Amino acid sequence: MTSKRMTFGQATLDAMEFAMLEDQNVIAIGEDISWGGNFGQFRGLVEKFGSTRIIDMPISEALIVSAALGAAVTGLKVVASMSFVEFTLGAMDEIVNQASKFRYMFGGQVSVPIVIRASDGIRGSSGPQHSSSLENLFCHIPGLKVVAPSNANDAKGLLRTAIRDPDPVIYLEHKRITGVRSDVEDGDFSIPLGVARIARQGSSVSVITYSDMVNNALAAAQELEKYDIDVEVIDLRSLVPLDYACIEESALRTRNVVVAHESWKFCGFGSEIVAHLAEKFGGNLNIRLARVGAKSAPIPFSPILESQVVPGVAELVQSIGKILGIELPTIRGV
């Protein structure tokens, strides 16, 4: 199997191209996408597929989602680009009250093949309205699938699957890794939703995470090798559906679980996993559980403030040390 190094963004372009070549009924709509979109993930598509398939939309977020829905239930498959994830909030009515409920409330009459692509996370001083991670808003809603890849290869394989999927999929692409290169398999392939990836095998502690936080977890794992701590990193890749089996297997093996994400810890996705493990194995099995997430404040602009709110490698290391009962020095600069 041959591969190429490319950015996360380029990898999604690959997936878009395969999807659009495979199926005439795939279209993409969104603001500025014929110019490549805010992060270049649509670059070149309009030249290949034309402006009837790569459609620039007005700054009308509610329309972007509802039009995607209307087109999807009449025969198309629509990729709706929302640019920053905060902008999906202008379409939350359409996502929560319409798209997520159509199949169910109409008695299974209809599929809703739409992919809502949104860029989330911290890139560095993007300020309170351009730095959020909002996955738990979507995970909370029955009827939405939620995907958050951590690397270019998964980005390609998961987007390919998401576009084929008959249900609405929220596809979250972290801004800091959109331009980061890694190895991507050549050719057309897809990765199923709901299958986690063991990004690093370990025996001391399981870090269960997704999106860019996977990369922090891998960095923390490397740092902790110095102290003979063998960290396992589970990259969930998809949050709905969720790979419960993988999570449980790892938790039972290491008995120490740290769930980590960039979004707020309070009522965050990590709480769900911790609660699940506690309910299922709590008490008799003696699994220690911890969460790492952002502190409850909007994400501030000034770099020194930003790093106060959002956890990075240092917080992960501290949390792992704490759960294992090992005193570790504070890491700086990451």
Next chain:
Amino acid sequence: MTQLAIPLEDIGREYALAHLRMMVKIRAFETRVGVLFLDGQLPGFIHSCAGQEAIAVGVCSSLLLTDFVTSTHRGHGHSIAKGISLNSIFAELFGKVTGACRGRGGSMHVADFSIGMLGANGIVGGGYGIAVGAALSCKYRKTSDVVVCFFGDGALNKGTFHESLNFAGLHKLPVIFVCENNGYAQFTDMRRTTANENIASRAETYGMHGDTLDGNDLLEVIGAMRIAIVRARSGLGPTLLDMKSYRFSGHYVGDAEVYRSKSEVDLMKQKDPIERFKVKLFDSGWLDLATFDALQSQVDHEIGLAEEFARDSEFPLPSDALRDVFSEDILHDI
């Protein structure tokens, strides 16, 4: 105003009687459903469209089976006029498994995608974008289908109105926006909420044609629709139609109606669209009392059969509550 109305002779006797019959059927359905609801036999709540039948019937009779409509919370008439089976809508209102949506949607969510009925909608203004997306899909797939978006005067001040009409006008999409203007949104009359009462004048802003018409005059509704449909099918773009009407029942069945006077209601009932059309048919000699009585009793019989079907049908299995959330069974493992 009146130049939109077509002469009765234009539609011929048989077709005219079919229209009458459809209006009478919707009235009989709403009347019976209202009785059952007040008697505690139907769960939820009911928004009756009695008094507005000429709009549903005149609009939908102008459409083909392959054309689409999006509907509202006051949508029974739209569904019936578009061709849903009475059994299927009646059973839905009873919450039975044989209902259009297997009992999951109820009165406000009746849909039948097989006849292009893309759903009644419990969210005011929820249909605009869906209709625009369906129209985009018709244009992309190069069909000659058109989409009708029904909405109430209360939906005129939703942001989605602007987002959707702007885009529809810009791309000259085959969509017709039909405002069922009954003068009230719940308990509030339009003058208290709407800066510009000349609704059709909004069309110009969006580069489309707008007309105001008497929505209780079936022949005017048909006339306006003929022009709008030709415009839509030939790629000349959307139309905004302000159809003035009045709802005979309260906002919902059982509404105490403290916000409007009995004399106003009595006055408006003088403009009953069914009675007015009947008078035209009597005058033309196409209808006599005996023929009407026969038609009425046929309709009543039909409604009775549908009610019987609904009553005799099974309720959904309890396990149905968790079906069709997704295309496959994804249940959270909790």
